[in-house]
Amino acid sequence: DPVATPDISSCGPPDQLPPSANVLTCCPPPSSASPVDFAPPADASSSPLRTRPAAHSAGADYVAKFNRAIAAMKALPADDPRSFAAQASVHCAYCDGSYSPDGFPGLDLQVHNSWLFMPFHRCYLYFFERILGSLIGDPTFAIPFWNWDAPDGMRMPAMYTDQSSPLFDPRRNGRHVPPKLIDLDYNGREPRFTDNQQVDHNLRVMYRQVYVCAMRASMQRVSTKSTNMISLSPTPSLFFGSPYRAGDDPNQGPGSVENIPHGPVHIWCGDPEQPAGEDMGNFYSAGRDPLFYAHHANIDRMWAVWKGLDSRRHTDLTDPDWLDASFLFYDEDPKLVRIRVRDVLNMDRLRYRYQDAPTPWTSARP
Template sequence: MKALPADDPRSFAAQASVHCAYCDGSYSPEGFPGVELQVHNSWLFFPFHRCYLYFFERILGSLIGDPSFAIPFWNWDAPDGMRMPAMYTDRSSQLFDPRRDGRHAPPKLIDLDYSGREPRFTDNQQIDHNLRVMYRQMVSLSPTPSLFFGSAYRAGDEPNQGPGPVENIPHGPVHIWCGDPNQPGREDMGNFYSSGNDPLFYAHHANIDRMWSVWKGLDARRHTDLTDPDWLGASFLFYDETPKLVRIRVRDVLDTGVLRYRYQDVPLPWRAARPTVTAAATRRADSLLTPAAQAADAKKAGKLPITLEEAASVAVKRPVAARRSKAEKASREEVLVIDGIEVDRDVAAKFDVFVNAEDHAAVGSGGRELAGSFVNVPHRHGHGHGKKGRGIKTTLRLALNEQLEDLKAEGDESVEVILVPRQGKGKVKVGGVRIELMH
């Protein structure tokens, strides 16, 4: 097949630039010239990347003369897929990218919770850890559409309203795990502006897109697409295979069958990997009920806002003072909200959030005390749109219903929240922590 010139919108270089353009300040929303458009850290994350893959796949199929061509997905959520696929690691293949982390070539198992440090796990431990990560992100933290997709992001809003669980993990850590640590910004995969230059990016995001389909199949009653007209009407511009500039809306891509593809039905071993509780967590939950513990935690609460240079603990009052019925919990999720998160957009950062963990360092890889994590994948900003400054400000929302049940903390007036920096220590600021009820 003859190579396309770089200025052809169907070329690999041009297609790689599409991702950069939509996440690094190239565009402003129509009617809001002073505001940056950002497709990450909000409810646009899933539909944008589905649209992106859709047109990329159509272009490839047209160029090779095979309209049935389909992008393969890298199913890092199952043990057999937890290594970089061999077709992408063959140095003689055009799918190989030299700007990857050489330490993570096969047979190295991926760490879906990667924080810049190599875990000290055996292969079996790593697999178990990854499966528990997947359960937490896909089941515990994604009970409703508003939580799964991420925070609402409407025309005129500042970007980075808040990511959904899957965008945080495993999406973010897989990016950083693949990127080359010897490059200034962990290019290619480790930085949003450059990640489209690695063919592995498309297999990674095909599996992210698959997670959207899988999630809907886990609970057909509760796991539905959003119905908000602002989400359904959000649109993006892409070049198709002709090449012609076309507009596509979120409502157009909700049914993958209409887009002429469906994902292979493969096992989901993480569905049986519910995290477990340590004995230390149970003791801590009991101690929270004592006046002395409540007084001590109230004193800790004065630390916020804080720059996360080390672990920080804060007592957070719950919006309900008694154990709720099953129906009440089904109608309104108790959600831990960590807001005012500020970080330089060029910094790879991660912090973990624990609830009622007497000793967070002793919590195992499947510890139920881990409520969730925040991850920032670096993305350079050099296009000149939006407000000055290199920082982002966002919010993390973590569902608590299932975790409070497991920790036997449903009757507590407050819980202890511990924020533990894992990557980018001293470079992340947290403004506040609260618990609210959310539909």
């Protein structure tokens, strides 16, 4: 059976927090009404297409608008589910043991390290973006993506590093501000690359992690903290991650992109002087850094890019236990919505797209 989020009244204290975290609850504000089933935006005319721009190339008008939207979200009280504090807590609630899957009170619900990773974060960004748009009265507003897979985007985007901006977060690694290039398989140690070597390395990492099906009969090594998995036959499940069904223990195994570069980018951003790598370097705090949503927009873009690379073999999963897995979110109204994986497989239907951006790594065969 599919994993389902239970009624939010069963949300409890997070039991998987790092010991240093001073957090009592990550649960969403209560809802007097029961959740409604998700319905996609009615039609193209009432819901214009939102185009998510690459953060490094966004113009001054866009940056000013985005700052206004985040400032408005941060100005809402924490008990408003549209507030930045409540949005940040969504991540903690779904990653640090606040919920149990419906029907399995003894187990933790965890959206990472499994096939729920891609669709859960797509839903999260979808509502986050619509809330921002509604706060500034702009139904075309789209969040930016951090284009770390292309050379021009391999630095922390400047709009996030202006200390007077609501996009800034002081809990980041102070050594990783521009012009420092990101290391897409960062493991906590600083690589000794020249800038050219780092770009080249990053492109090869991207090729290895995303374009796996082009590597005919080659072996793909996907390493996680605890396991080393060798797959001889790249399949969609290598991309999405291992099945995770109702009653399963969490953390069945991440997909290739969740593993790298998703995890390393988090660690690279977080502050190593904080006890648990806050903010970006830990599940419970990652959503507190506005950069989180740009990082995840590029992860979400990789899902679309991956599908476009080989439309025959790079397909969404068809297992009903994936398609019918469901989560609860507050929308921009705000009302509580139950959304299923099958609701978010088509970006056109969700009325957003990504600005075209080059993918030079598709020819960076290692």
